[in-house]
Amino acid sequence: MKVYFVMKNGYPNGLASVARVKSYSLGFKNNGIESEVILPVSSEKYGIHPKNTQACGIDENGVHFHYSSGSATRKSNVFKRLVSDIYGYTKTLIYILKKSKKDDVIVAYEGGVLWMGLLALCCHIKQTPIAMELNELPFGMSNETWKCRYKRLLMLNLVFPLYDYFFAISTSLANLAKEYSPKSKIIKVPIIVENKMEGEDWQDAPKYLFHSGTLSEQKDGILGMLQGFGIACQEMPDEDLYYFMTGTLETSPVAKEMLSIIERYKIKERVVFLGFLNATELRKYQKNCILTIINKHKTQQNTYCFSTKLGEYLYFARPVLTTAVGESTNYLIDNNNAYVIPPENNVREIANKIVYAVKHPKENRTIGQKGHELTETVFNCDYQTKRIYNFISNAR
Numbered sequence: 001m002k003v004y005f006v007m008k009n010g011y012p013n014g015l016a017s018v019a020r021v022k023s024y025s026l027g028f029k030n031n032g033i034e035s036e037v038i039l040p041v042s043s044e045k046y047g048i049h050p051k052n053t054q055a056c057g058i059d060e061n062g063v064h065f066h067y068s069s070g071s072a073t074r075k076s077n078v079f080k081r082l083v084s085d086i087y088g089y090t091k092t093l094i095y096i097l098k099k100s101k102k103d104d105v106i107v108a109y110e111g112g113v114l115w116m117g118l119l120a121l122c123c124h125i126k127q128t129p130i131a132m133e134l135n136e137l138p139f140g141m142s143n144e145t146w147k148c149r150y151k152r153l154l155m156l157n158l159v160f161p162l163y164d165y166f167f168a169i170s171t172s173l174a175n176l177a178k179e180y181s182p183k184s185k186i187i188k189v190p191i192i193v194e195n196k197m198e199g200e201d202w203q204d205a206p207k208y209l210f211h212s213g214t215l216s217e218q219k220d221g222i223l224g225m226l227q228g229f230g231i232a233c234q235e236m237p238d239e240d241l242y243y244f245m246t247g248t249l250e251t252s253p254v255a256k257e258m259l260s261i262i263e264r265y266k267i268k269e270r271v272v273f274l275g276f277l278n279a280t281e282l283r284k285y286q287k288n289c290i291l292t293i294i295n296k297h298k299t300q301q302n303t304y305c306f307s308t309k310l311g312e313y314l315y316f317a318r319p320v321l322t323t324a325v326g327e328s329t330n331y332l333i334d335n336n337n338a339y340v341i342p343p344e345n346n347v348r349e350i351a352n353k354i355v356y357a358v359k360h361p362k363e364n365r366t367i368g369q370k371g372h373e374l375t376e377t378v379f380n381c382d383y384q385t386k387r388i389y390n391f392i393s394n395a396r
Contacts, residue, residue, distance in 0.1 A: 001389070003028055003035040004100065005133075006092065006119060007109035010043035010072065012059040013051040013278065015213075016308040020135065021109060023192040023311075025063040027385030030195075037065035040092040040115075041085045042074040051276065060279075061194075068092040089115065093122045100128040105392060107167070109133040113154045120162035129392070131165035134173045137304040144300065156180040165392065169306045170327035176304070185395045187388060190327065192381045193311035199287030200280070208242040209354070210289035210318075212282060212309055215245065215252035219302075221295030221323075223257055228293075228350025230265025235355055243271045244285055287316040290364065291357045293350065294322040298343040302326050311379050317372040319364050321353045331378070337370035 005021050012018065025035040037059075044050035050073055056066035069088030075081045096106060096119075106123050108116055108130060116132070123130040138155040139148040160181040167189045168174035174188045209229065213220050229243050249255050262268050277285065286292075292313045296302040306327040313320050322328055323343040334340035339357075341349040357364045377383065 001033055001392070002101075002104045003033060003107060004096065004104065005035065005037045005107045005109055006096075006111075007037065007039060008041060008043075008111050008115070009039070009109075010052045011037055011039055011065050012057070014043075017109065017135075019312070020133075020192065020308050022059065022061060022063075023194050023381040024107075024385060025059075026061045026194050026196070027192065027381030027383075028389075029061060029063065030382045031386050031389060033385070033389060035063055037063060038092055038095065039065065039067045039088075040069070041088040042067060042069045042071050044073040046074050046076045068095065089118075093118065096122055096128070097126050100126055102127050102129075103396075104128050105165070106130045107133055108163075113151055113159055116155070117159045117162060120159065124162070129164045129396075130162075131167055132160075132163045132177075133167050134177060135169040135305060135308075137173070137176070137301060140301050140304065160184075165395070167388065170304055171330070172304045172327070185391070187391045189384050189388065190331070191306050191308050191311040191379055192384045193315045193375050193379055194381055195375075197283060197312070197315055199283035199316055202284060202288040205288045206242050207240060207358070208244050208289055209291050209293065210285050211243070211245040211293065212277070212286065212312075213246065215247045215249065215254070215258070217254045217257075218297070218299065221297050222252070223254060223261065224347050224350060225293045225295045226258055226261045226271070227265070227347045228354060229271075230261055230267050231347065231351035232354035232358075233267055233270060234265060235351070236358060239358055241270065241358065243267075244274055244289070245271065246274050246277055246282070248275055249273050283316075286312055286318060289318055290361075291319050291321060291354065294320060294328075295346070295350065296323045296325045296343060298323075298325050302343075311375060314371040314379065315375045317365075317368040319357060319368040320371060321350065321357075331374060332371075335367065337367060337374065339367070 009017050028035045044052055052072040055071050058064055068091040069084045075084050106128055108119050120130050139152045163184055166177040166184055166186045168177055168186060174186050177186050215222050217223050262271055294307050294310060302325050321339040324340050325343045332338040332340055339353045
């Protein structure tokens, strides 16, 4: 069996979806199963410093990847971009028709209604099983407009029934797949992490919290995190505590609100925006922080999804402060293997947990160690990909 991941994203550098595909592919490799990543269209915007430059190559885990369009960078001209995209999509379908076999599996990772439908139909022609990686509510990541609801309706009713398997990251998404594709085989695959991530030890590192992800209020609750940090700093004026965040303040949709909080609590020198970090730099910051916060609000999106970066923090035994929302509540216990607080009106609770983590370093480390144990079992990529292999083998 060979597993082909077809994803509309950048590779091998990127955010949560790239990390998940890498964990999948490494786990399959460790279980003796070959995998490959196919990217139909170019991902890097023209004129912006690219995260990815290779049109094809091998990632750090030895997994082959290639852009069907022939380039990682998008064209400068609108018409040329359209032609390049059509070429990339078409070439991907032809590649699958030529290369895939009946005992292989195609895993569709991201895409619109038309593309996901065409991909499934192509696999049916070749009689190659196709699975949908379901880690978000379809079209549920932006504002809930009529257009999003209409696209979701088409995806659920027309596309879902075309898929043989679903890899659902949460119980909510598994139930969604079961409702709209009752004949499909469904397996719940929670967040998974690589079992060989390495992070550099930071000698004489400052005492800091770390946030990797968006600087968004809707997705990551960034304002509450920042305000809680500001309150904690006021209550611990003698502590030399910092908050390192990936991304740039200027690109945040709530930049003005963030600046207002920074000024109100006089924490300008304590909040550091790091921009984009490569994998080596990211692991260093993840490994050496004293605490990380995942402040998910109780929204439609967060009810269905499961934060991938949670697994990365737990792998490095970093204590996680998160909210009681969605799938994580099935695994995390307050003051045991994580800090868990209510999802709304929780700024005071965030501040309290930060103060506790700083003032009780021994207990804080113990919570981090207990969280790490999840990455050796249920969140381990080798364990989960072995489950998937057995699941597919028994379903054939």
